Amino acid sequence: MSQTIADCKTRFEKYLNLNGALNDHVLFESNAFYILNDKKEKEFAVYANESKILADFFENSSVTEQLKLYKLKGLNKLSKKQLDSLVITMNDDSKLPKPNPSKPLYNIRIAIDPGHFSSNFEDSKVEGKYVKLVNEKARKKDTITLVEGQLTFLTAQVLKNMLEEQGAKVILSRNKENTTAFNQTYADWYKNRRNKVLDSLKQKKELDEDKYKILKQFPKEKLFWAFFRDYELMERVKKINGFYPHVSVIIHYNVDEKNSPWTTASNRNNSMCFISGAFGTKDLTRPSNKLHFLRLLLGKQVQQSETIGRLTMNSFEKNLKITRAKKTDTEYLAKNTLSTNYQGLFCRNLILTRCINSPLVYGESLYQDNAKECTMLSTCNYNDYGVKTSERVYLVAKSYYEAIMNYFKEPEVKISGR
Numbered sequence: 572m573s574q575t576i577a578d579c580k581t582r583f584e585k586y587l588n589l590n591g592a593l594n595d596h597v598l599f600e601s602n603a604f605y606i607l608n609d610k611k612e613k614e615f616a617v618y619a620n621e622s623k624i625l626a627d628f629f630e631n632s633s634v635t636e637q638l639k640l641y642k643l644k645g646l647n648k649l650s651k652k653q654l655d656s657l658v659i660t661m662n663d664d665s666k667l668p669k670p671n672p673s674k675p676l677y678n679i680r681i682a683i684d685p686g687h688f689s690s691n692f693e694d695s696k697v698e699g700k701y702v703k704l705v706n707e708k709a710r711k712k713d714t715i716t717l718v719e720g721q722l723t724f725l726t727a728q729v730l731k732n733m734l735e736e737q738g739a740k741v742i743l744s745r746n747k748e749n750t751t752a753f754n755q756t757y758a759d760w761y762k763n764r765r766n767k768v769l770d771s772l773k774q775k776k777e778l779d780e781d782k783y784k785i786l787k788q789f790p791k792e793k794l795f796w797a798f799f800r801d802y803e804l805m806e807r808v809k810k811i812n813g814f815y816p817h818v819s820v821i822i823h824y825n826v827d828e829k830n831s832p833w834t835t836a837s838n839r840n841n842s843m844c845f846i847s848g849a850f851g852t853k854d855l856t857r858p859s860n861k862l863h864f865l866r867l868l869l870g871k872q873v874q875q876s877e878t879i880g881r882l883t884m885n886s887f888e889k890n891l892k893i894t895r896a897k898k899t900d901t902e903y904l905a906k907n908t909l910s911t912n913y914q915g916l917f918c919r920n921l922i923l924t925r926c927i928n929s930p931l932v933y934g935e936s937l938y939q940d941n942a943k944e945c946t947m948l949s950t951c952n953y954n955d956y957g958v959k960t961s962e963r964v965y966l967v968a969k970s971y972y973e974a975i976m977n978y979f980k981e982p983e984v985k986i987s988g989r
């Protein structure tokens with residue numbers, strides 16, 4: 572199937588260009604589009620006859636290979652021979668395995684990212700991902716403590732088991748509770764690996780001398796915000812992309828933004844999901860981001876993410892019985908997202924939605940600090956698949972599971988693979 576420059580332009584306007592932020596960075600003409608440099612000069616061109624092969628190339632190659640092509644090609648038109656040789660270099664991992672009637676997800680690769688990493692209150696203080704509140708609205712006014720990294724990990728475990736039962740191959744971006752993607756706690760990483768990592772980044776010139784000196788002296792919490800948070804997310808990306816998933820699910824639990832600092836319960840509750848897109852003005856400055864942008868602009872991943880996102884929102888609504896978020900509900904939705912055709916589903920340019928090379932959904936199923944929700948989430952009344960947790964966590968896992976099952980029944984997914 573071929574695609575036109577107009578198809579790319581439609582995708583650009585609908586999913587990628589946040590309130591016109593990219594108008595000075597991307598130029599569309601009738602038979603080509605261009606990525607512009609800082610001086611607004613044309614730097615990289617995609618001509619109509621190249622767009623389909625380049626789309627496949629960007630979805631089936633590493634960032635290193637992509638950067639090489641970006642620099643070599645520039646504004647040149649690729650010859651027939653060059654286009655043919657690009658096809659040969661691609662690996663074919665995006666194709667779906669042959670269907671198996673008894674196991675609907677047979678050999679399909681699914682990556683799950685359980686958001687954050689702490690599973691207990693003490694460790695979660697560094698990343699600030701907990702709520703500790705007194706529920707004034709409940710009959711029993713006990714203090715409730717919820718740790719997001721624990722909820723996401725339990726959800727991921729239930730979901731993994733459900734998917735494997737249907738024949739899927741599943742990886743988790745972190746394998747043990749209370750550990751980071753580096754298979755250890757942040758405290759251990761800080762104690763044992765921090766110096767080695769910073770030294771090696773300085774040696775590779777990925778950190779300049781000044782920043783290196785500053786980071787070396789940072790205490791645990793400061794280093795988390797200034798360095799580790801994004802560094803660890805990139806490790807998740809590496810693991811997930813190395814697995815060539817047909818679809819990826821990123822699991823988070825939300826809080827009511829207007830209820831900060833979350834010491835009492837809120838009446839509000841919402842579900843929302845994010846997919847890739849919504850690039851802002853500064854989001855194309857780094858070369859690697861231009862490559863992620865090109866992959867999303869050329870290929871079908873954003874539309875396929877919209878499909879898994881739409882199905883996930885439908886499942887959340889059906890199973891959790893919570894309303895869908897509106898763009899006006901929070902400041903980050905109003906400022907940083909583009910609406911899709913489906914309420915509660917937004918394009919947002921987060922590290923994971925940008926860098927993961929597969930269709931994906933980033934789910935924020937509910938508000939942990941909601942009055943009813945916090946009580947339900949802290950009630951351990953579910954025990955299956957070797958996981959003891961609350962029924963709410965099970966229902967969230969079930970929602971992702973149903974969305975994935977439905978996703979692979981969609982005609983457009985069956986035809987084009989991931």
Ligand SMILES: [Zn+2]
Pocket residue numbers: 686687719823824825
């Ligand atoms: Zn989160």
